[in-house]
Amino acid sequence: MTKDFEPTIVAFLCKWCSSAGSDLAGVSRMKYPPNVIPITVMCSGSVSPLYIFNAFQKGADGVLVSGCHPGDCHYIKGNFYARRRIALVKELLDFIGLESERFKMSWVSAAEGTKYTEIIKDFVKELKPLGPQKKLRRDQ
Amino acid sequence: MKKRIGVFVCHCGINIAGTVDVDKAAKKLAEHQDVEHSVDYVYMCSDPGQNMIKEAIKEKKLDSIVVSCCSPTLHESTFRKAAKEAGINEFQCEIANIREQCSWVHKDKEKATEKAEKITKSAVERVAKNESLEPIGFPVTSRALVIGGGIAGIQAALDIADSGYEVILVEREPSIGGHMIQLSETFPTLDCSQCILTPKMVEVSKHPNIKLMTYSEVQEISGYVGNFNVKILKKPTYVDPDACTLCDDCTEACPVVVPNEFDLGLTGRKAIYIPFPQAIPATFTLDIKNCPGLLPIACGKCADVCEPDAIDYDMEPEVVEEKVGAIVVATGFEQYDKEKMKEYGYGKYPDVLNGLQFERLLSASGPTQGKVLRPSDHKEPKEVVFIQCVGSRDPELHCSYCSKICCMYTAKHAMLYKHHVPDGQAYIFYIDIRSGGKNYEEFVQRTTEEDGVVYLRGKVSKIFEENNKITVWGVDTLTGKEIEINADMVVLAMALTPSKNSQELAKKLKLSTDKDGFLAEAHPKLRPVESITSGMFLAGAAQAPKDIPEVVAQASGAAAKAISILSQEQLFHSPMVAEVNETLCTGCGMCIDVCPYEALSLEQGKAEVNRVLCEGCGTCSATCLRAAVKVKNITPGQIFEMIDASVGG
Incomplete structure (x- = not known):
């Protein structure tokens, strides 16, 4: 793997907490690597495992799903469903032989711009040594 | 059918254009097969910017648009309105956030431009499959619920009731009045607190639009803005208020x-x-x-x-169900837990009091009829030490925040003490004196200049009882000297915390709380009285420590917000709700189990969506094994295209 490999990350952010948290990071002019492309969804509970696998198939090197803190979901309990599903996605990734570290779930509230920034920085750092994700990529 | 999409990339001055090559981005998007028109402009949200969009829609016969600009929380409604004015459906407008999520967080122009192009393309893919939708209208119950009968709840209830709407005011304690009724005088005017509050309390009790429920608690809330169902537990008082003659x-x-x-x-x-x-x-x-x-x-x-036979031992708890359209939450504060403040001898020495206890001592209706006497021996204290920031501004051990009112009420305590005991001496230990507010600074000056109160900048290290006195050890950090005062009484300005059970209530109402447990507002600057839950508003110290005029202003603000809902004949709900494909649905019911709003039900073997109840969270869609349910305008098909655009496919 090349030293200057820049991973591509797709981040599914819930509208109410994590997307607002990433907005706050922007408002506060915090800096993080541009490797992450956000897709705002209504709730982390709406993120189907299909979305995650679809992103890997299309060539994403990492996928992040971020929602409100457990207990603080705008939709009451959507993030609890997300959390349960995600545990299964991790196992499934392991099972099919893709590094499960390529997939991450986080809880970022609307007030946690700093936390979002840290998560992106860390995720990019963790993905770099793994190199490009080729296992699920369709065109290869 | 192929759409005719317009892309409008905003510079936002240099906020976006400084990091993103907007011209390049607009040109790149023009290459997209569905994009008919792609331009950049310095301020899209300005009037000329909006006109440019409207004219382009008409001239180029666009049927949908993407505005690449700031966060949709700011200008989504601006551009949707503009789109509507130009004759296209407002849901054919999507926002690509290239400021907060791109230009502001990156430095490398080339990479930021590439990312902005991906974000915009993702929005183009989304809008390409957007349906035209109309907001869903539903009726409003024109009554309000106010929770908490302190000054905040009283003010909010009166304002709503005076506007002609019915209000149910629920208070946990046997009487309304809250903490304000316990106070002696109020700063900076020294108005008698009871004298200014009791007229409002009487007004509440006599108001034809207010249904007062004291000794009652909110048990359960369901429903949504405009139509909440509330269950209120009325605890038995065992006394019939109509029969009771107050004979004592x-x-x-x-x-x-x-x-x-x-x-x-x-x-x-x-x-x-x-x-x-x-x-x-x-x-x-x-x-x-x-x-x-x-x-x-x-x-x-x-x-x-009991001569009038007003006492009824058979009284039972009663659960009352009410329908309301808006809710004001005003559950107030309490003083920091004394158990956590043992180092200052509170609870151990009878002459170490908290701020509210001292208020009662000063009060004309208090235990000593306004005479300042030591609880231990009923003697007049000649030296009193007041300590500020007890539990406040102490992130290591206690609360990190400033409780805001203590500087002012301690100044008031010291002044009133001197009015009661002119030959006594008052000392105040403080960290900083925070006296922002109309006539507040002058009030603090008055305590030192006219009443000779001694301010000592520093913290107290130890308090102990010795020879019937309370010895206070501290330091004056301005002179660097150690201080020892043999005081007769010590008054602690305890931190304010959210009232007990407010966490539990917040859970019932689905309100979020901040790190300290205070109720969280929807936006710290621009939506300070709204909660994140539509139709629920915040007033008073339940949201953050604040003084009486601020509480009253916030309560009136919350009331106005509630009235803006109650005065509508119809409210409108986002039409981005779930939709079931009956051909694919097998009626397994998994979506019904996960729906947080009970918006799905099984009708003749197929799932059916109640469009008013559905909030469009999409949990059903992620759960359905057969992809039979999807949320309009954010369907899995759209997400897959957006992923494609995001990874550069």
């Missing part, structure tokens, strides 16, 4: 004495009691926790002496 014979007969909450334990009360003479409603309450027992009747003395 029952309290004389009652053999049980317990600490009086209203005087914070400085006096006692009976198990049957009226909290204070001006209580609203004016009636007695039998406190069942302290009564010797009703099952079987262990004492019965109060009923024996």
Whole structure:
């Protein structure tokens, strides 16, 4: 793997907490690597495992799903469903032989711009040594 | 069908254009097969910017647009309105956030431009499959619920009721009035607190639009903005307020004495009691926790002496169901837990008091009729030490925040003490004096200049009792000297915390709380009285520590927000709701189980969506194994295209 490999990350952010948290990071002019492309969804509970696998198939090197803190979901309990599903996605990734570290779930509230920034920085750092994700990529 | 999409990339001055090559981005997007028109402009949100969009829609016959600009939380509605004015459906407008999520967080122009192009392309893919939708209208119940009967709740209830809407005011305690009714005088005018609050309390009790429910608690809330269903538990008082003549014979007969909450334990009360003479409603309450027992009747003395037969031992708790359209939450504050403040001897030495206890001592209706006396020996204290920031501004051990009102009320305490005991000496230990507010700074100056109060900048290290005195060790950081004061009394300005059970209530109402447990507002600057839950508003110290004028202003603000809902004949709901494909649905019911709003049900073997109840969260869509349910305008098909655009496919 090349030293200057820049991973591509797709981040599914819930509208109410994590997307607002990433907005706050922007408002506060915090800096993080541009490797992450956000897709705002209504709730982390709406993120189907299909979305995650679809992103890997299309060539994403990492996928992040971020929602409100457990207990603080705008939709009451959507993030609890997300959390349960995600545990299964991790196992499934392991099972099919893709590094499960390529997939991450986080809880970022609307007030946690700093936390979002840290998560992106860390995720990019963790993905770099793994190199490009080729296992699920369709065109290869 | 292929769409005719317009892309409008905003510079936002240099906010976006400084990091993103907007011209390049607009040109790149023009290459997209569905994009008919792609331009950049310095301020899309300006009038000329909006006109440019409207003209392009008409001239280029665009059927949908993407505005690449700031966060949709800011200008989504601006551009949707503009789109609507130009004749296209407002849901054919999507926002690509290239400022908060791109230009502001990156430095590398080339990479930021590439990312902005991906974000915009993702929005183009989304809008390419957007349906035209119309907001869903539903009726509004024109009544409000106000939770908490302190000054915040009282003000909000009166404002709503005066506007002609019915209000249900629920208070946990036997009387309304909250903490304000316990205060002696208020800063900076030294108005008598009871004298200015009781007229409002009487107004509440007499108002034809206010239904007052004291000794009651909200048990359960369901529904949504405009149409909430509330279950309120009415605890039994065992006294019929209509029959009670307030003769007070029952309290004389009652053999049980317990600490009086209203005087914070400085006096006692009976198990049957009226909290204070001006209580609203004016009636007695039998406190069942302290009564010797009703099952079987262990004492019965109060009923024996009650001439009008107002005491009813058979009274049962009652659950009342009400429908309301808007809710104001004003559950107030309490003082920091004394158990956590043992280092200052609170609870150990009787002459170490908290701020509210000192208010009661100063109060003309208090345990000493306004004479400042030591609880231990009823002697007049000649040296009193006031300590500020007790539990506040102490992130290591206690609360990290400033409780805001303590600087002012401590100045008031010291001043009033001097008015009561002119030959006494007051000392105040402080970290900083925060006296922002109209006439507040002048008030603090008055305490030092006219009343000779000594301010000592520093913290207290130790408090102990010695020779019938309370010795206070501290340091004056301005002179660098160690201080020892042999005081007769110590008053602690305790931190303010959210009232007990407010967390539990917040859970019931689905309100979020901040790191300190105060109720969280929807936006710290621009939506300070709204909660994140539509139709629920915040007032008073439940949201953050604040003084009376701020509480009153916020309560009126919350009332105005509630009225803006109650005054609508119809409210509109986002039409981005779930939709079931009946051909694919097998009626397994998994979506029904996961729906947080009970918006899905099984009708003739197929899932059906209640469009008013559905909030469009999409949990059903992620759960359905057959992709039979999807949320409009954010369907899995759209997400897959957006992923494609995001990874550069």
